[in-house]
Amino acid sequence: MSFDRDILFGDTSFESCPEACSANCSSSVSTISVSNDQGRSDRVPTYDDLDDLGEVLGVMQQLLTKDKIDELMGEREKWKVHVDESAKRIAVLEKRVGSKPAIGVPTDPDLVARLNHLERENRHLVSENLRLKQEIQDTERKNTLLCNDNEGKSRKLRGANKKVKKAKDVAVNEEEKAKEAAHERDHRLRQQREQRKMMKSAQAEAASQKKLIQKLQSQLDAEKSGAPHLRDHGSTTDETTAAFSVSIKINRRHFLLIRSMLADSQTTVTSRINEWYEKWKDSREAKQTIGATYNDTPDTGSCVDMNAGLVEVLGRYEEYSQTGAEHDGRRSRRDLEAIVCRTMDAITTQVEE
Known part of the structure; x- marks a missing residue:
């Protein structure tokens, strides 16, 4: 099988x-x-x-x-x-x-x-x-x-x-x-905050500069106006500076000729006014100053006589021509007094303006 x-x-x-x-x-x-x-x-x-x-x-x-x-x-x-x-x-x-x-x-x-x-x-x-x-x-x-x-x-x-x-x-x-x-x-928000701070500080500085400009402008306007005023020196003492300007209209070509004369006149006038103020301050109660001419009016009060000083200053710059009719010296006193009177009239007119 x-x-x-x-x-x-x-x-x-x-x-x-x-x-x-x-x-x-x-x-x-x-x-x-x-x-x-x-x-x-x-x-x-x-x-x-x-x-x-x-x-x-x-x-x-x-x-x-x-x-x-x-x-x-x-x-x-x-x-x-x-x-x-x-x-x-x-x-x-x-x-x-x-x-x-x-x-x-x-x-x-x-x-x-x-x-x-x-x-x-x-x-x-x-x-x-x-x-x-x-x-x-x-x-x-x-x-x-x-x-x-x-x-x-x-x-x-x-x-x-x-x-x-x-x-x-x-x-x-x-x-x-x-x-x-x-x-x-x-970052943008931080920059915006910084910019806002800078803008506020700039605005504050601009405001202070604007106030300073306004103050300087007011001082400049006061100086240009010719009106008597007190100068701001930033001090709080009792003594300060009083200022007023004298302006006359002249021929532009004559300025160089009379500039030195005007400077001497300014010095002389300032000295005479200082002397007058010291005397006025000492005799304020009596309202008299020895050796001065007074115009006692309600508006002007006592003023200093500056004729002699101006005659002396302006006389140095006049041409001393010999006339031969009056004397052999300088020009006559009458002519100088006329010049001084005209000058004082011009100064008074400018101050009133």
């Missing part, structure tokens, strides 16, 4: 796809449930979920269909061991049958019963082998489908990770822009 080993054992090499696929695709299979969960979920990951997404994915990868694949692989190994044991038993029986000489149809009932039992067991093993083979093929197809599905889900997961990373980068850039905008706003 012989047995068809090909039919009995078939192809016992199961090292092709299942183990290779399980070895090469374990990381891919681990992402199935995550991808399925992501496929079922309609919620879009937000910025708050970005930092915890890697940890969530790592936890979910450990809960995928790896247990199912391990279970199928264990069952396959168990049946492989069973097939190997059956093949060894069949090989032993073949050796025992082949070692016996060929004889006719066995007539021993025990031998016939044993052979029938072996044939039935052989047919059962062959059918079981075919069933296992079919189950292994189905398992390989399922494993292939799972590997393909896992690869697709892995690609989707990588794409989702890229989108999440891109969204995170965009969020970081937006945060940097917001920080820069806040810094620029604070």
